[in-house]
Amino acid sequence: MSIFANVDMAPGDPILGLTETYRADPRKEKVNLGVGIYVDDAGKVPVLEAVRRVGETLAHANAPSSYLPIDGLAAYNRETQKLVFGADSALLAAGRVATAQTIGGSGALRVGADLLKQVLGDKAHLAASKPTWGNHHAVFKAAGFKLSDYRYYDDASHGLDFAGMLEDLGKLEPGTVVLLHACCHNPTGVDPSAAQWQQIAALLKDRGLLPFVDMAYQGFDKDAVADATAVRVLADSGIPAFVVANSYSKSFSLYGERVGALSFVGADRGEAERLLSHIKTTIRTIYSSPATHGGKLVAGVLESPELHALWERELGAMRERIHAMRAAFVDKLAALGAPDFGFVNAQAGMFSYSGLSKAQVDRLREEYAIYALSSGRICVAALNTGNIDYVTRAVAAVCR
Numbered sequence: 067m068s069i070f071a072n073v074d075m076a077p078g079d080p081i082l083g084l085t086e087t088y089r090a091d092p093r094k095e096k097v098n099l100g101v102g103i104y105v106d107d108a109g110k111v112p113v114l115e116a117v118r119r120v121g122e123t124l125a126h127a128n129a130p131s132s133y134l135p136i137d138g139l140a141a142y143n144r145e146t147q148k149l150v151f152g153a154d155s156a157l158l159a160a161g162r163v164a165t166a167q168t169i170g171g172s173g174a175l176r177v178g179a180d181l182l183k184q185v186l187g188d189k190a191h192l193a194a195s196k197p198t199w200g201n202h203h204a205v206f207k208a209a210g211f212k213l214s215d216y217r218y219y220d221d222a223s224h225g226l227d228f229a230g231m232l233e234d235l236g237k238l239e240p241g242t243v244v245l246l247h248a249c250c251h252n253p254t255g256v257d258p259s260a261a262q263w264q265q266i267a268a269l270l271k272d273r274g275l276l277p278f279v280d281m282a283y284q285g286f287d288k289d290a291v292a293d294a295t296a297v298r299v300l301a302d303s304g305i306p307a308f309v310v311a312n313s314y315s316k317s318f319s320l321y322g323e324r325v326g327a328l329s330f331v332g333a334d335r336g337e338a339e340r341l342l343s344h345i346k347t348t349i350r351t352i353y354s355s356p357a358t359h360g361g362k363l364v365a366g367v368l369e370s371p372e373l374h375a376l377w378e379r380e381l382g383a384m385r386e387r388i389h390a391m392r393a394a395f396v397d398k399l400a401a402l403g404a405p406d407f408g409f410v411n412a413q414a415g416m417f418s419y420s421g422l423s424k425a426q427v428d429r430l431r432e433e434y435a436i437y438a439l440s441s442g443r444i445c446v447a448a449l450n451t452g453n454i455d456y457v458t459r460a461v462a463a464v465c466r
């Protein structure tokens with residue numbers, strides 16, 4: 067008998083597993099609104115021109131592929147710090163930030179969670195918004211954290227339950243790690259305002275909580291600077307320490323390159339240096355060092371003023387197309403006599419928490435080959451002029 071004979075079947079991933087089911091669906095007219103991937107109006111994952119130009123230079127350079135340092139490419143980390151914290155950041159000037167290139171944003175979350183578990187031991191406790199990206203729970207649980215929720219989304223208003231959020235955060239034990247979405251909250255698309263971030267930061271500081279900011283969609287709401295408001299507010303709040311995981315999967319359309327970064331902010335330069343040493347020992351035991359190509363692509367774009375500007379324009383175009391699809395989704399559903407979906411226009415980023423029930427989502431998949439998450443989250447960035455009529459007619463039908 068095999069030693070694995072008693073290993074049972076693990077459940078499929080609610081997001082990536084759904085894409086597997088979608089791929090296997092033989093129906094010709096089908097739409098994947100499940101996973102958070104931006105596609106262009108032709109339904110293709112775009113190759114950004116700024117990225118393509120760096121890629122061409124790299125192809126000609128034909129550089130040997132040695133190992134990167136454990137913490138990744140220096141230029142990548144430098145440019146990441148500027149993008150996340152701001153080129154004029156006082157934290158950066160004071161040497162308070164330790165940054166390492168990671169295997170995607172998920173890798174940053176896991177390395178960060180593992181390191182925090184080493185520091186916090188049995189007290190490791192994560193509070194995440196209700197709802198949050200499902201993998202947040204899975205990653206921190208795998209790292210040995212206890213998990214809890216804080217109120218966040220208000221079903222009735224389709225907006226933020228800000229009072230509930232503050233009340234729940236205010237009850238957490240000092241030292242609790244508080245997972246925050248920097249912008250384009252996944253799955254709801256509902257973000258705090260700048261003024262609300264000030265209040266959140268003040269509360270986190272007063273209560274001795276540790277913010278862990280996940281920034282996977284920088285540039286998909288307003289622009290790369292405005293979308294980093296949460297990080298800038300935390301930096302200015304005087305809070306002694308916080309953590310940021312960021313990802314370029316979406317903003318550079320480099321999903322498969324697994325380009326992310328982890329930044330630990332310490333109270334001073336010495337603390338940041340010590341933190342970096344532990345980030346490196348943590349990475350070494352998981353995947354040793356990150357991958358070269360994606361890191362060079364991102365660094366090459368961000369280091370060049372011309373390509374950086376081109377990238378910001380291309381990011382803006384992706385953002386605009388999503389806004390246009392939100393508006394079309396709302397207008398077409400109104401024209402079809404469906405219940406009011408106007409709130410979708412106010413949501414930020416790739417997703418809409420559509421309010422569709424699990425039963426309606428099941429009908430969309432079974433009857434129309436339209437895939438959405440059972441929570442009702444749909445990826446608006448997967449809508450295009452070729453599928454929007456089909457999708458809105460189907461949504462109207464399941465709402466009837």
Ligand code: LMR
Pocket residue numbers: 081082100101102103199201252
């Ligand atoms: C999503 O939420 O769909 C994306 O972040 C992709 C993923 O890894 O789940």
